[in-house]
Amino acid sequence: MKKWTGGVLIIGLACILLVSYSFIEKQPQKQSSYEFFHPNEKILNITISNTVQAKDGTIQTSVRRPHLVTVAGLDYLFNLTYMPKQEKATPFLAWGKMHDLLSRSDSLPETAQGIKEAAVALKELKSKIDENQASKLVHNKDERNCSYSVSSVNSSTSLSNNGSIILGIPCGLIEDSSITVIAIPDGNQDGFGIEFVGPEGKDDPNPPVILHYNVVLPGDNFTKEPVIVQNSWTNEFGWGREEKCPNHGSPNTAKVDGLVKCNEQLTGSSMEENSSSKHLSVNKSTNALDVNDHNHAGSNFPFLDGSLFTATIWAGEEGFHTTVNGRHETSFAYREKLEPWLVSGVRVKGGLRIISALAKGLPVSEDADMAMDLEDLKAPFISNKSKRLVLLIGVFSSGNNFERRMALRRSWMKYEAVRSGVVAVRFFIGLHKNGQVNLELWKEAQAYQDVQLMPFVDYYSLLTLKTIAICIMGTKILPAKYIMKTDDDAFVRVDEILASLKTKTPDGLLYGMVSLESKPQRDKDNKWYISTEEWPHDSYPPWAHGPGYVISRDIAKFIVHGHQQRNLKLFKLEDVAMGIWIEQFKKHVREVQYINDERFYNAGCEPNYILAHYQNPRMVLCLWEKLQNEHKPHCCD
Numbered sequence: 001m002k003k004w005t006g007g008v009l010i011i012g013l014a015c016i017l018l019v020s021y022s023f024i025e026k027q028p029q030k031q032s033s034y035e036f037f038h039p040n041e042k043i044l045n046i047t048i049s050n051t052v053q054a055k056d057g058t059i060q061t062s063v064r065r066p067h068l069v070t071v072a073g074l075d076y077l078f079n080l081t082y083m084p085k086q087e088k089a090t091p092f093l094a095w096g097k098m099h100d101l102l103s104r105s106d107s108l109p110e111t112a113q114g115i116k117e118a119a120v121a122l123k124e125l126k127s128k129i130d131e132n133q134a135s136k137l138v139h140n141k142d143e144r145n146c147s148y149s150v151s152s153v154n155s156s157t158s159l160s161n162n163g164s165i166i167l168g169i170p171c172g173l174i175e176d177s178s179i180t181v182i183a184i185p186d187g188n189q190d191g192f193g194i195e196f197v198g199p200e201g202k203d204d205p206n207p208p209v210i211l212h213y214n215v216v217l218p219g220d221n222f223t224k225e226p227v228i229v230q231n232s233w234t235n236e237f238g239w240g241r242e243e244k245c246p247n248h249g250s251p252n253t254a255k256v257d258g259l260v261k262c263n264e265q266l267t268g269s270s271m272e273e274n275s276s277s278k279h280l281s282v283n284k285s286t287n288a289l290d291v292n293d294h295n296h297a298g299s300n301f302p303f304l305d306g307s308l309f310t311a312t313i314w315a316g317e318e319g320f321h322t323t324v325n326g327r328h329e330t331s332f333a334y335r336e337k338l339e340p341w342l343v344s345g346v347r348v349k350g351g352l353r354i355i356s357a358l359a360k361g362l363p364v365s366e367d368a369d370m371a372m373d374l375e376d377l378k379a380p381f382i383s384n385k386s387k388r389l390v391l392l393i394g395v396f397s398s399g400n401n402f403e404r405r406m407a408l409r410r411s412w413m414k415y416e417a418v419r420s421g422v423v424a425v426r427f428f429i430g431l432h433k434n435g436q437v438n439l440e441l442w443k444e445a446q447a448y449q450d451v452q453l454m455p456f457v458d459y460y461s462l463l464t465l466k467t468i469a470i471c472i473m474g475t476k477i478l479p480a481k482y483i484m485k486t487d488d489d490a491f492v493r494v495d496e497i498l499a500s501l502k503t504k505t506p507d508g509l510l511y512g513m514v515s516l517e518s519k520p521q522r523d524k525d526n527k528w529y530i531s532t533e534e535w536p537h538d539s540y541p542p543w544a545h546g547p548g549y550v551i552s553r554d555i556a557k558f559i560v561h562g563h564q565q566r567n568l569k570l571f572k573l574e575d576v577a578m579g580i581w582i583e584q585f586k587k588h589v590r591e592v593q594y595i596n597d598e599r600f601y602n603a604g605c606e607p608n609y610i611l612a613h614y615q616n617p618r619m620v621l622c623l624w625e626k627l628q629n630e631h632k633p634h635c636c637d
Contacts, residue, residue, distance in 0.1 A: 065566035066106040073119030074103055077455045091445040091453045093477045094428070094469040098455060101468060101563055108464060108570050110337055114430070114456035121431040121457065125438045132439070146171035146400070146440055149360040163195065163349035166357045171437045172400045173340035174363045175489075176616065178314035181348075182355040187305030189351030190224070191216040194313070196320075198342040199433055207345075209233040210338045211320050213313065213330075215303050217351075226301040228266075230332045245330050254525060256331035257316040263329045265300040302329055308355070315340040317614065318527060333527060337459055341400055342433060363400035365440035368447035377409045379450035380421045382478060389480035390498065391423045391550075394470030397488040398458045399432035399441050404488040407617035409448065411624035415494040423494055424478050427451050428466045430458030464574040468563055471556040481506055483556045485578075486548040491605075491612045491623045493633060497550065500610070505593060510582055512549030514596040516542045518576075528573060535571070542594050543579025545602040547613035551578070555592075558585045605635035 078099050080092055102115055147170055167179065173196075185192060196211040209232055218226040228245045245262035254261060302324035303309055311324045319333040320340070334340065348354060368374055382389070397405055405427055417423045427450055432438050445451035454469060456462055467485060474483035482501055486492055504511065518540050520530040559581050562568035568584060571577035586592045597610060605612035605623070612623065612635065622636035 066104050068100060068103045069105045069107075071103050071107075071112050071115050073116040074099065074455075076119045077115065077122060090449050091442070091451055094452045094473050095455050097472050097476065098465070098469060100566075101465065102455065104566060104570065106566075106570060108572050109461045110459045111456065111462060111465075113337070114459050114462050117433055117457040118431045118455055121433060121435065121438055124435045125431075125442060128435060128439045129442065146363055146365050146402070146436060148362055148364045149358065150362070151356065151358040152354075153356045163193070163347040165197075165345045165347050166354055167346040167359050169343050169345055169359060169362065171363050171365075171434055171440070172432070173315045173343045174361070174400055174403075175315055175317055175340075177340065177359070177361040177363075178312050179346055179357070179359045180310065180312040181346075181357050182308070182310050183348075184308050184353045184355065185215070185217055185303055185305050186351030186353060187217060187219070190219075192348065192350035192352035194311070194352075195347040195349065196313075196340075196343045197345050197347050198338070199344045206235050208235070208338060208342070210335075210340070210343050211313070211332060213322065213332075217303060217305055218301060219305075226303070228330055230330060232335045232338050234337070240335055243332060254333075254523075256319040256333045257321065259316075259321055259328060259331045261331050263300075263327065266329070302327065314361075333525075334460075336461060339458075339460060341398055341458070344434065363402055363437075365402040365444065366406050368443060371447075373410075374447065376414075378448050379424070379426075380419060381449075382421050382424060389422065389424050389474075389478055390417075391482045391484060391494075391501070392470070392474040392478055392480035393423060393425045393484045393486060393492065393494075394452075394466070394473060395425060395427045395486055395488050396463065396466055397427045397429050399429055399437045400434070401488055402440065402444065403617045404620075405444070407620040408488060409450075411620050412492050412494055414624075417494055417498060423498070424480070425450060426470075426473060426478075427488070428454060428469055430454040430456050430462065430466075433457060461572045464570060464572060464577045467574045467578060468559065471551075471559045475553065475557050475560050479553075481553055482509070482550050483553065484548065484550045485546070485574075486611065487546070487613065489613065489615055489620075490547050491609075491615050491620050492548060493610050493627075496599075496610050496633075500597070501550065504595065506552050507554055508585070508590050508592045509552035509555070509595065510542070510544055510549065510578075510592060511551075511595040511597065512544035513598060513600040513602055514542055514544045514549075514594050515540075515579075516594070516596075518543070530573070540576050541579045541583035543576045543582075545600065546575035547602045548600050548611040549575070549578070551582070554589065555582055555585050558589060607634060609633050609635070 078096065080096070102111060150167055150170065152166055166181075179196075181194060183192075191214065193212060193214040195209050195213065198208040198210055200207045212229075212231045212233060214229040214231075216224060216227045216229070218224055230243045230245075232240045243261060246266040247262050302311075309324055310326075311322060313320055313322045316331075319331055321328065321332075322330045346357065346359070371377070395405075395408065408425075412418075413425050415423070418425055429441065429451060431453065432441065441451065441453075445453065452469065452473065454466060456465065470485055471483060474480045484492075484497070500511070519538060520535050520540065521528045522532075523529060559568065559578075562581065562584065563570075568581050569577075571580055582592055599606075599608060599610040601609050601611060602613050604614055605619075615623065619636050623633075626632070626634045626636065
């Protein structure tokens with residue numbers, strides 16, 4: 001009887017275990033990050049394990065990952081043994097932990113080029129550092145410095161086939177830099193061209209053309225249709241897509257920095273419709289034509305044979321803008337890999353007699369040796385034994401934005417929380433193709449101890465790599481409870497950020513101006529164009545606008561580990577990329593707090609701001625002064 005009862009009991013237990021096992025097997029598993037980013041790909045011979053959160057907060061999964069590849073120049077970039085030990089420590093803290101990130105087979109566009117050019121730049125920088133140390137930093141009169149302005153007079157009396165360089169731009173252009181040309185067109189030729197060119201490469205003597213501004217003159221009695229053509233050129237891809245003004249009623253309504261690409265007074269007319277106009281006379285004071293038919297295409301054309309003009313081309317946030325005799329005529333959005341910092345010269349082609357040329361608003365580095373307040377501006381020392389930071393703020397900047405960084409150091413980086421080491425602020429800057437800019441940047445890094453150099457040239461498409469570098473800094477180098485990303489043209493109220501964070505749960509946090517519903521831009525002419533190959537979905541996960549947002553430490557650790565393991569997707573829109581990674585964090589770790597605060601203004605300033613964007617150095621200093629004097633967050637006009 002006992003044997004029979006025991007047998008029944010054993011059989012019953014076996015049935016219970018079998019049913020339980022079947023039930024467990026049918027439970028839905030969390031989707032791995034690889035499955036999420038490769039939804040149509042079958043994974044063979046790979047076991048997708050249940051996601052496990054380790055004690056350190058990292059996510060461990062067994063998935064197939066993009067493999068590592070060999071990239072020219074990468075090994076040289078990470079061979080920093082030649083740098084002096086004391087100097088090596090500070091600017092390269094995040095640099096040293098990015099090797100595998102840069103050699104991924106699914107790397108961002110322009111990664112290989114950015115690395116190759118950075119290797120050349122670093123070699124030149126090393127040489128310049130050695131020269132300066134040998135001369136004990138004595139100023140070399142022959143050394144080309146970054147100047148606020150350069151000018152020339154009667155510099156283009158004869159032109160070669162490739163044109164004539166009328167201005168050399170010592171350290172590139174920045175926002176609000178401008179080039180003004182006063183000249184007279186020569187009607188013996190069909191027209192003329194003004195070009196912004198980049199530096200010549202060692203392997204390619206033909207410099208890229210960042211902006212090609214070509215003018216076709218109307219000719220005698222308007223025998224030709226006048227037109228302005230804008231374009232760009234690189235040795236790799238040749239000429240880009242032409243943009244013409246007038247555009248004869250083109251429906252393209254895209255704007256650049258809020259300005260139309262073609263002056264409306266040029267756009268709507270055509271030569272054919274008005275070829276019968278007879279009574280034409282030049283108004284020398286306005287450089288326009290007086291005609292009976294006001295619709296004539298030439299009546300508003302800004303350039304005429306033999307008539308003096310003043311043309312100013314200035315750099316905006318999104319593109320170049322041209323005014324002729326005080327009237328805005330054209331705008332031209334920056335092309336990929338052809339940002340204004342790359343400009344090294346102004347070249348003129350064709351029939352144009354230059355009276356004078358002036359470039360101003362150029363980037364100028366500050367002489368740290370002459371700064372009376374250097375010790376007050378230098379980043380406070382934070383030892384490895386210090387208490388964990390409350391907040392690390394990573395600031396996106398580019399090499400020649402010297403003035404912007406100094407404005408931040410003299411304004412919101414002087415908050416007591418920053419000066420006391422509760423909050424740390426670091427600038428994340430890629431190398432520049434201009435050797436003088438890199439040398440000035442190096443001196444700045446040594447003086448203020450708040451610069452983190454990146455092992456690539458600063459192309460727009462590589463900004464996402466800086467986001468990951470900020471997370472590395474905030475988790476592995478200067479551990480912080482929260483990590484913030486912002487830009488060097490943003491004013492941050494650090495005190496209000498800290499006060500707001502005290503009311504938040506410090507886990508799974510994304511705090512900023514959060515976009516909950518947005519779609520990828522499919523217009524190829526748009527700066528934020530994303531192809532279906534890059535993002536096949538119709539919408540993005542929630543993300544926070546790039547001028548300023550805060551994430552919690554656990555999210556930053558997830559991002560760092562995910563990219564170390566190559567389980568997370570690299571995506572070229574850095575703020576959207578953060579949203580994509582946080583979506584994966586939500587799938588694998590815990591729920592996410594999406595905290596939207598409209599006081600993060602991503603396009604200007606409004607009263608009671610936490611963050612104000614698009615603030616030039618003068619405005620940044622003005623905002624700080626208002627806070628000190630009025631103790632209220634009022635905007636500056």
